[in-house]
Amino acid sequence: MANWSDWVWLNGRLVRGVEASVSVLDRSFLLGDGLFETMRVVRRRVLHLEAHLARLHRGTQLFRISIGWDDQQLALALQQVLETNALEEAALRLTVSRGVGPAGPMPDPTARATVIIAARPFAGYPPEWFEQGLRATLSRIIKNERSPLCRVKSTSYAEHVLARLEAVERKTDEALMLNTQGHLVEGSSSNLFAVIEGRLITPELSSGCLPGITRAILLDLAKDSGIKVVEASLLPASVSSWQEAFLTSSLMGIAPLVEVEGEGIGTERRPEGRGVPGPITRMLDERYLAALAMQR
Amino acid sequence: MANWSDWVWLNGRLVRGVEASVSVLDRSFLLGDGLFETMRVVRRRVLHLEAHLARLHRGTQLFRISIGWDDQQLALALQQVLETNALEEAALRLTVSRGVGPAGPMPDPTARATVIIAARPFAGYPPEWFEQGLRATLSRIIKNERSPLCRVKSTSYAEHVLARLEAVERKTDEALMLNTQGHLVEGSSSNLFAVIEGRLITPELSSGCLPGITRAILLDLAKDSGIKVVEASLLPASVSSWQEAFLTSSLMGIAPLVEVEGEGIGTERRPEGRGVPGPITRMLDERYLAALAMQR
Numbered sequence: 111m112a113n114w115s116d117w118v119w120l121n122g123r124l125v126r127g128v129e130a131s132v133s134v135l136d137r138s139f140l141l142g143d144g145l146f147e148t149m150r151v152v153r154r155r156v157l158h159l160e161a162h163l164a165r166l167h168r169g170t171q172l173f174r175i176s177i178g179w180d181d182q183q184l185a186l187a188l189q190q191v192l193e194t195n196a197l198e199e200a201a202l203r204l205t206v207s208r209g210v211g212p213a214g215p216m217p218d219p220t221a222r223a224t225v226i227i228a229a230r231p232f233a234g235y236p237p238e239w240f241e242q243g244l245r246a247t248l249s250r251i252i253k254n255e256r257s258p259l260c261r262v263k264s265t266s267y268a269e270h271v272l273a274r275l276e277a278v279e280r281k282t283d284e285a286l287m288l289n290t291q292g293h294l295v296e297g298s299s300s301n302l303f304a305v306i307e308g309r310l311i312t313p314e315l316s317s318g319c320l321p322g323i324t325r326a327i328l329l330d331l332a333k334d335s336g337i338k339v340v341e342a343s344l345l346p347a348s349v350s351s352w353q354e355a356f357l358t359s360s361l362m363g364i365a366p367l368v369e370v371e372g373e374g375i376g377t378e379r380r381p382e383g384r385g386v387p388g389p390i391t392r393m394l395d396e397r398y399l400a401a402l403a404m405q406r
Numbered sequence: 407m408a409n410w411s412d413w414v415w416l417n418g419r420l421v422r423g424v425e426a427s428v429s430v431l432d433r434s435f436l437l438g439d440g441l442f443e444t445m446r447v448v449r450r451r452v453l454h455l456e457a458h459l460a461r462l463h464r465g466t467q468l469f470r471i472s473i474g475w476d477d478q479q480l481a482l483a484l485q486q487v488l489e490t491n492a493l494e495e496a497a498l499r500l501t502v503s504r505g506v507g508p509a510g511p512m513p514d515p516t517a518r519a520t521v522i523i524a525a526r527p528f529a530g531y532p533p534e535w536f537e538q539g540l541r542a543t544l545s546r547i548i549k550n551e552r553s554p555l556c557r558v559k560s561t562s563y564a565e566h567v568l569a570r571l572e573a574v575e576r577k578t579d580e581a582l583m584l585n586t587q588g589h590l591v592e593g594s595s596s597n598l599f600a601v602i603e604g605r606l607i608t609p610e611l612s613s614g615c616l617p618g619i620t621r622a623i624l625l626d627l628a629k630d631s632g633i634k635v636v637e638a639s640l641l642p643a644s645v646s647s648w649q650e651a652f653l654t655s656s657l658m659g660i661a662p663l664v665e666v667e668g669e670g671i672g673t674e675r676r677p678e679g680r681g682v683p684g685p686i687t688r689m690l691d692e693r694y695l696a697a698l699a700m701q702r
Contacts, residue, residue, distance in 0.1 A: 114507070118430055131427035132435055134414055134522045139428055140501065141563040142438025148509070173564070174571055203509050205436065211410070213444070213499050213524070215563065215570035215594045226430045228509070254550030256586065259564060266564035267437040267511065268469070268555060274511035275470055290552065290586050298511045 115195035119187045119227035122179075124194055132224055138207030141215065142266030144224075145169035149188075150232065150360050151200040152405050156188055157360070161323045166206065169262035175208050178223050191227045201232035201361055205265065232361065240395065243368030243387055244357060246297065248346055249273040249285035253295045255318030263320060274298040284357060286346075286370065289318045294344040300357035300365065301325035304344060305390050308353070314341040324358040331397055337390060349373055354388030356395075363402075364395040411491035415483045415523035418475075420490055428520055434503030437511065438562030440520075441465035445484075446528065446656050447496040448701050452484055453656070457619045462502065465558035471504050474519050487523045495529035497657055501561065528657065536691065539664030539683055540653060542593065544642055545569040545581035549591045551614030559616060570594040580653060582642075582666065585614045590640040596653035596661065597621035600640060601686050604649070610637040620654040627693055633686060645669055650684030652691075659698075660691040 118130040138144030147162040156162075163181050170177055179187070188202055205228075209221035251273045259266060269287075277285035277298065284297040295313055296302055301322040303312045310332050313319045332339045355367035355375050366387035368375050376385035387395075414426040434440030443458040452458075459477050466473055475483070484498055501524075505517035547569045555562060565583075573581035573594065580593040591609055592598055597618040599608045606628050609615045628635045651663035651671050662683035664671050672681035683691075 114431060120430065127431070130430040132430055132432075134416065134426040134428055134501075134524065135410060135423070136428075136435060137567075138438075139432060139435040139440075139503070140442070140499075140561060141567055142434075142561050143564055143567050144435075146436070173568070203436075205430075207435070215566045216574060217567065217571065228430065251554065252550060252552040254548065254553065254586065256548040257550065257565060258547070258568065264564045265436060265438050266562035268439055268560045268562035269553060270511045271433075271437055271439050271513065272469070272554065275513065278512060290550065 114228055114230045115197060117191060117194040119191050121225055124190060127228065130226070132207070133210045135211040135213070136207050136224055137209060137211065137217065137221070138205065138224065138265045140213055142264060142268070143173070143217070144205060144207035144265040145173065145175070146203060146205045146263055146265055148360055149202045149204070151192060151197065151202055152402055154189070154192055154198055155405050156202060157402070157405065158323050158327070159185060161326070165263060165321065165323070166204070169264060170206060172258055172262055173208065175206060175223055177206055177225060179225060187227055191229045195229055197229055197231055199231065199233035200229045203228045207265070235362065240366060240387065243366040243384065244283040245369040245384060246284045246286050246367055247277050247280045247282045248371050249276050249287045249298070251276070251285070251287050253287045253289045253318045255289040255291070255295070255316060257318070260318040261321060270298045288346065292345070293317050294346055295319045297357050300359040300362065302344070303328065303356050303358065304348070304352045305354040305388060306348065306351055309338045309340055310390065311340045311342055311344055313344050317343065322358060324360055324363065328358055328364070328394060328398070331394055335393065335397060349375070352376065354391050356391045363398055364391065366391050410524055410526045411493060413487060413490040415487045417521055420486060423524065426522070428503070429506045431507040431509065432503055432520055433505060433507065433513065433517070434501065434520065434561045436509055438560060438564070439469070439513070440501060440503035440561040441469065441471070442499060442501045442559055442561055444656055445498045445500070447488060447493065447498055448698055450485070450488055450494055451701050452498065453698070453701065454619050454623070455481060457622070461559060461617065461619070462500070465560060466502060468554055468558055469504065471502060471519055473502055473521060475521060483523055487525045491525055493525055493527055495527065496525045497528035499524050503561065531658065536662060536683065539662040539680065540579040541665040541680060542580045542582050542663055543573050543576045543578045544667050545572050545583045545594070547572070547581070547583050549583045549585045549614045551585040551587070551591070551612060553614070556614040557617060566594040584642065588641070589613050590642055591615045593653050596655040596658065598640070599624065599652050599654065600644070600648045601650040601684060602644065602647055605634045605636055606686065607636045607638055607640055609640050613639065618654060620656055620659065624654055624660070624690060624694070627690055631689065631693060645671070648672065650687050652687045659694055660687065662687050
């Protein structure tokens with residue numbers, strides 16, 4: 111974790127990362143009994159903080175965890191972490207665990223939540239990265255669209271870890287997961303968009319995808335740009351008809367998807383077979399970056 | 407966690423529980439990226455250690471985690487924890503996390519696993535507890551029988567926590583989960599058995615239930631006792647035809663299930679409507695306890 115900055119906010123105190131620790135009996139460590147948010151910071155401003163905190167609260171309500179800090183205190187804590195680490199452009203990770211013990215599934219109602227904020231320098235990916243585009247495999251991990259965990263971002267994230275491991279072992283960048291109906295859901299840490307017959311399609315929330323903050327922004331951005339946008343089922347068999355595709359996440363923003371299971375996306379292909387970022391993807395990325403540049 | 411004993415084994419060292427901690431960037435804390443086993447100790451002997459370690463290894467193989475300690479070293483470490491805490495009858499929790507960072511799903515292949523062993527005094531539940539029996543609700547949490555996580559015991563355990571929370575909120579002891587086919591799977595931390603028309607039925611492994619160590623022992627024990635045993639689908643609608651039912655886990659052993667969703671189990675009912683432990687449940691429990699008593 112060489113890339114994480116020195117100072118970490120831990121339950122109200124700023125401590126050095128090397129000293130920052132939680133009990134071995136912390137429930138997020140023992141049972142994945144916690145929630146998290148990953149946020150991008152541009153010029154010391156946490157992007158879409160309200161949306162991230164709203165999703166965090168949906169999670170803590172589902173889990174019946176009382177954070178113990180209100181939104182204003184959390185916003186202040188995030189700023190403290192940025193200031194103490196002298197970060198202007200950064201990635202922030204806010205983790206809320208139910209706190210210490212017991213080891214069985216039944217929580218101790220008196221447990222005090224463990225709240226941690228860590229940061230690292232992050233100024234977005236370089237333009238070459240966008241031009242290169244990402245290659246994806248189809249994961250063997252089947253997501254359960256009926257699990258309440260789909261709607262929140264919990265630290266019980268092992269299925270996503272296993273999906274990413276599959277991608278890495280198959281020498282690609284991301285793994286797309288299917289749900290129990292055989293529909294595409296999302297990547298291991300990204301939402302999925304495809305352009306078919308000029309329409310922008312992204313799996314509906316009932317597919318089991320995370321209600322991504324950047325996903326929601328892209329839906330608005332596309333509508334404002336006059337693109338026809340549909341939240342609908344997306345089948346893996348449709349890949350050959352994708353004119354373009356991209357992935358979104360709070361850190362990546364928009365990442366062109368140029369190959370799925372060895373099949374190049376779009377009509378324009380590179381010699382090695384992968385596609386190139388398409389015109390709608392480029393236009394949306396430009397508008398997305400322009401919006402970022404306008405952040406105070 | 408007042409009930410945990412002082413000394414904890416952490417990556418090869420015995421440390422005081424109050425000082426035992428893991429990095430806030432440990433992957434089991436951040437992402438539920440780890441495995442665990444809960445074991446019962448009778449007269450300093452860890453019950454079914456080989457079976458627990460075999461399941462742990464299935465988990466670490468799936469997760470591509472290298473524990474860094476062989477079985478002999480782990481067995482020795484378990485004994486050290488018991489000896490240092492002067493425990494004869496105990497519950498042990500062995501947790502293996504992938505180790506420190508990074509925060510995204512993609513693991514660092516050079517990460518060193520975090521291995522922790524904690525113990526607490528536990529001599530089994532008193533006979534009154536068995537006579538009382540457990541009451542269960544049906545959980546709204548739908549288990550995904552196609553997830554590879556069903557076959558192992560991972561620290562991404564939040565669905566089980568949410569199921570148990572439902573049980574507690576409805577003032578019962580355990581929550582039975584269904585799979586995507588609507589079949590019964592297991593409790594939040596137990597396997598399920600029912601007696602129907604004199605046959606002992608437990609959900610098949612393909613239902614998505616954990617391959618429980620005590621579940622396997624009970625299957626053998628029942629067969630040896632001349633009971634017809636079937637691993638098959640068990641529908642919630644069948645509850646009214648259950649002559650008996652019980653739950654199993656490494657710590658509980660056999661726990662009679664005397665009520666499901668307010669419906670008493672069996673023909674013999676208490677005034678308040680719940681059933682009483684049935685004859686097959688009692689016979690299996692006696693044989694199970696007799697086998698425990700024979701442990702060196």
